[in-house]
Amino acid sequence: MAQDLIRPWSDEYTDYLRDESRRVGTADFIAFPATEAEVIEVINEARARGVAITTQGARTGLVAGAVPYGGLVLNLSRMNKIGEIGNDDSGHSLTVQPGATLADIRKVVEAQGLFFPPDPTETSCSIGGMAAANASGALTFSYGSTRNWVQSLRMALSDGSMLSLARGESHASGRSFSLATEDGRVISGQLPSYTQPNVKSAAGYFVADDMDMLALFIGMEGTLGVVTEIELRLIPKPKAINGLTIFLPSEEAALKFVRFARGIASRPVAIEYFNHDALNLLRGMKSDNPAFVEIPVLKPHYHTAVYIEFHGDSDEALEEAVMQVMDAIMEIGGSDEDTWYAVNSRELEPLKAFRHATPEAVNLLIDERKRSNPDLTKLGTDMSVPDDSLEAAMDMYNAGLKENGLESVIFGHIGNNHVHVNILPRDMEEYERGKSLYLSWAKRVVEMGGSVSAEHGIGKLKAPFLKMMYNDEDIEQMRELKMLFDPDGRLNPGNLF
Ligand SMILES: Cc1cc2nc3c(=O)[nH]c(=O)nc-3n(C[C@H](O)[C@H](O)[C@H](O)COP(=O)(O)OP(=O)(O)OC[C@H]3O[C@@H](n4cnc5c(N)ncnc54)[C@H](O)[C@@H]3O)c2cc1C
Structure with a gap:
């Protein structure tokens, strides 16, 4: 019976009002269906009651897509076969x-x-x-x-x-x-x-x-x-996986290396970036927080890091590409001593922990600041630009952050010209300044032919950015498309529009 599946809201469900965006919503009911038939029952009952539905997976999303704006939370975590x-x-x-x-x-x-x-x-x-x-x-x-x-x-x-x-x-x-x-x-x-x-x-x-x-x-x-x-x-599964985390003496050297890495004949499967501030944040977390113990030691002279990964049929098949990388590093100002090299899944673990630790460290820092400033959130960009605009975009981010005196880290998927600039405001005045800066960047990124969201989506948080990328007619056409599948606008109200 759908009535049994749908529970009235109570305090025990408070966690289901938020996702990793740290935005908090409201809801009147919640359901945890375990089968497709139960999902349909819940949807039909929500329609009969005239309430909106917000679907949730694991609530790790960063744009408040799974944060409910009233109505029913449809949480699918028990549907996990x-x-x-x-x-x-x-x-x-x-x-x-x-x-x-x-x-x-x-x-x-x-x-x-x-x-x-x-x-x-x-x-x-x-x-x-x-x-x-x-x-x-x-x-x-x-x-x-x-x-x-x-x-x-x-x-x-x-x-x-x-x-x-x-x-x-x-x-x-x-x-x-x-x-x-x-x-x-x-x-x-x-x-x-x-x-x-x-x-x-x-x-x-x-x-x-x-x-x-x-x-x-x-x-x-x-x-x-x-x-x-x-x-x-x-x-x-690829038979051989080689990963290298390369520490370089400047951001300029790192960008030069990225350009080189894209051109390697044995194409890398990943090219990731961590700027100086990201490395400093991790250094701080590693010394203060036992949760970050797995991250290898970051020597004081490590300035900017690039992670590059290769997949192939054998280590021998990857040898040529790795040699090319090592030669390029030497030319650009790095060294084999300042490069972590992993050739199997076990050795890759600390490198992956390092990658995952960066957004985690940002979230912990912001949670700490939120204690004295509950309205504070990080301002995390997720924009991509065309190949030939990468350096211009990086210059724009660095100049804006410096002019506005804002704390930040920059990391992410630089292979796709897609980095996350995380502005870390210390108070609401900085938050407002950061927000204006972010909006000015988004405008410029669109002019460069880029996207305001490369991977996290629009959700509720980035709906204003969608309007920068698409004109009123485009957005109206998106709305019309939604109405064909969801004429009452019942599903995920607030997302996209
Ligand atoms: C530390 C960290 C790092 C991250 N790194 C990345 C990254 O590198 N790349 C990236 O893309 N994302 C990243 N994310 C964001 C996030 O993990 C992904 O977007 C993920 O796919 C969201 O899955 P979820 O189950 O948590 O979805 P939720 O947050 O629960 O929901 C996300 C959206 O999907 C909808 N949804 C969920 N399930 C369904 C369903 N069954 N049917 C219809 N709609 C549904 C929700 O309504 C919501 O709009 C990161 C998040 C964190 C916390």
């Missing part, structure tokens, strides 16, 4: 419920010598959240985002009907599309007419001429339906 790995002519696949975490999926997949590449750093996230946000990460440089790795999905719509989509089965004709739900209802209409920038982007609905319609629903931020099942594409 992982099926058996299948193998047919098209390769290996795995069907999972949306609440399964990336960490649990990886365990199952890796035990069979297989690999699921999307890696949004925070492995406690759910696969439903990854699909809804089209999550990406360091390995996106070579393997692409979650969209590339979903073979099919099942989705409950706001009228309780089910839509099932498999790769290659339904294509748009130009920008027109027609899809049938399992109970035979036909949903047809037009995709928005805008062209997306030619950069890594998770801003607004993904649309293209003649597109595979499956792609629209990966990255829709829960605004079109509730994903109830996902089939993932798997590939054999």
